[in-house]
Amino acid sequence: MITVEGFEFAGIHAGIKQKKKDLALIYAPEGATFAAVTTTNKFGAAGVHYTQALLKKTDTLQAVMVNSGNANALTGDKGIRDISDLLTALGKSLPQINKDNSVLLSTGIIGKHLPVEIMTQALPKLAHSLSPDATPFAQAIMTTDLTIKTSVRTLDVDGRSVQLVGICKGSGMIQPNMATMHGFILTNADIPTSDLRSWINDIADSSFNRITVDSDASTNDTLMLLASRKGPTIPTSRQAEFRTLMKEIAVDLAQQIIQDGEGCTKFVTFTVDHADNDGDARAIFFAVCNSPLVKTAWFGENPNFGRILCSAGKIESSLVAEKVDLWMGPHLLVKQGAVVPMDKAILDAYMKNRNLTFRLDLNQGTSHFTGWTTDLSYEYVKINAEYN
C-alpha cells in the first residue's frame, strides 16, 4: 500500500475505456500547496490550459481528477466547459471541495470530446472509493503503460517521517519538454507553494526532460508537485537533501517510463560528454536517441555505431568529426572520428544486454548530458498502428 499523509486516492472504471480503470482522483481534504509544469506543445489539451489558469489563480489544490482513454485535446472551448461541468458535478459527491481548487487532467486519444455524461454518472462511485492507498490511482491513469509507475522515499526530520511519493504514467508520445506525461510527486511535508514552484523546473530538467521514446512531446504532458503540509517543516539545513530525494523520485519515474516504453526491448543510457555548450550536448542526445535507424539497430542487437555518428553529425553543432570518440560500455569503437578495429563477436555479445550504455565524447568543452531512451521494435509499430 502506497500512502501519503493528507491525501486520499481513488481509481475506477467509469466507461471511457472498454474495460480498464479510466478515472482517478487525488483528494487533499484540507488542501495542498502545488506547482505544475505542462507541455510546450502548441496544441495543449484543455486540461493543460485549465492547469495554467489555476496556477495564476490559486496556491492550493483539493482535487486532482485524472482520466485516461481520452486526451480532451483539439476540443476547443467545449473541452474547457466539459472540465468545468465535471468539476461542478464532482462537488456534488464531495461537497467539501471548492471548485476553484480542483482540476481535471486527461490523456488518451486526441480529438474527441470527453464522454461527460458517462463520467458524471461515475463520480459518486469515484468519491465513495477514496482510500489512503494510491495504487488504484496509479492504475487508472495508465494508457498504453504495461505497469504502474511509483517511487517512494522517506526522510526523518527530528523523529517525524517525511513521506515522498511519486506516481506517473507514460510509455509513448514521449519526449517531454519542460514537463512529462502525467507525473505527480506528493509529500506530507510542510512546503509553501512558492518553494514548490521555484523547484519544479530543475526537477523536470534533471529527469523527465532527459528521456525520449519517440520524439513526440504530447499535448497533455503535466508534472505536478503537491504538499499536504500535514507533516513536518523541512529545516533549511535539510532542504538540499529533501530536493535531492524529489529529484531521485523524478529520475526513477522517468526511467520507469523508458523501461515501459512502447515495445521497448532495450534500456539505453546515452551520454554526450565534453561538449562545447549545454545546448549542443542536449541536441546531439536527442538527434541520436530519436533516430529510427539507431533505434532499429539497437532492436536488432546490431553494434552499428555508424548510425550513431551519422545521426549525431546531421544537426548543426560545434561537433568536430576528427575529435569524436565513441564508447559502447567499456569498448572504444571510434577514436578521433575513425573506426577502431574490434572483434565483432565482443560487440555482438555486448548488444545482447537489455541495458546498454553509450558515451559520445566530443573532446571539446565541459558540458555533458545524460539521458535515457528505448529501441524501436516491431511491437512499437504494432502498438501504434493499431491504437484507435
Added chain:
Amino acid sequence: MITVEGFEFAGIHAGIKQKKKDLALIYAPEGATFAAVTTTNKFGAAGVHYTQALLKKTDTLQAVMVNSGNANALTGDKGIRDISDLLTALGKSLPQINKDNSVLLSTGIIGKHLPVEIMTQALPKLAHSLSPDATPFAQAIMTTDLTIKTSVRTLDVDGRSVQLVGICKGSGMIQPNMATMHGFILTNADIPTSDLRSWINDIADSSFNRITVDSDASTNDTLMLLASRKGPTIPTSRQAEFRTLMKEIAVDLAQQIIQDGEGCTKFVTFTVDHADNDGDARAIFFAVCNSPLVKTAWFGENPNFGRILCSAGKIESSLVAEKVDLWMGPHLLVKQGAVVPMDKAILDAYMKNRNLTFRLDLNQGTSHFTGWTTDLSYEYVKINAEYN
C-alpha cells in the same frame, strides 16, 4: 535502354557485396562539365570530402565511379588514400582518364574500410563492360533499394535532340539536406560548369530536400549534374524550359525514392500552407513527417489526425492552434484548431489508399511547403534491425 550522348556506363559485381552488383562507372571520354552538392552531415564520407575538393580544382569530370555495400565513412585519412589508389588503378584500365578529373562515391555500411584489393582486381572488368546503356549503372549503385530509379526527358532544340537522364539510389537514411542520396542528372547539352553550379541548389531544394523516410541525413548524400556538351547549346529563350525539365527529373527521382522507401506501404504528399515564413513551413513539414507516431498511424490506416497536430505543435513556430485547419484529401478534419465531427467510415475508407494527401493550413501568411514521405511499417524495422 537508357542512353545519353557523350557518356558510357558500367555496373558489375566486384565482390564488395555477396552477390549483387556493387561497382559502377559513368565515363565521359571527352569530359563533362559538372556541379555537385553533398551532405551537410559532419561525418561526411571520404567520397564527399573528395568531391568537395574536386569542385575547387576542376571544371570537368571524366569518370564517376560509384560503389555500393560500403560507405567509406568514418575511415579517416586512409579512406581518402583508398579513393586515390583506386582512381590510379582505374587509370590503368582506362588510360585516357586524367586522375584529377575522376572521383569515387560510396554508399553502404558505415565504419569499414573499402576492400581495395578486391575492387582493384575488378577494375579491368568494369572498364571492359562500358556501354551506352545506363541500366547496369543504375542497378549497381543500389543498396536497400528494391527498384532502379531513372527518369528521362527530351527537348527539341532547332531539330536537334537534347537528352536529360536522371539516375538515383536511396531508400533509407533519407532526409537529405542540400543534397540527396546518390543522384545523377546527365545531359548531352552544351552547358558550361558555371551554369550547372548556379542551378544545382535550386534543383536540390525543390526535390531531394523535400523528402524524408526516417529523418537521418546520410554521411554520403551527393547530387551531381553532368553535361557532355556533345549536343546543342540551349538558347537563352529555352533555358527556363530546360531547367524546368531538370527539376522535373529531380522531383520524379525524389518521389521514386519515397515510393521505394524502406518498408513503405503509403506514399504521402504533405503540404503546410499559409505559414508565416518559409522556415516554419519547412520545419513543420519535417516535424510531422518524421514523427514515428504519425507514420505508424498511417501504416495502420488509422485517420489519427491528433498525432499530426501534436507533432506540428511540438516545435517552436508561429503556428497558432486556434487558426489551424487540417485537410485529409477532400475531408476537413480540423477547423480552427478544433475537431470537425466526421463519419469515421469515410475517413477509414480514405486511409485504405496507397497515396495519401494532407494539407495543414496555418491560415497566417503566404509561405507553403509541399514534400513527400512514407509510413513506418514492420518491414522498415525488419530491414534496419537486420542490416549488417
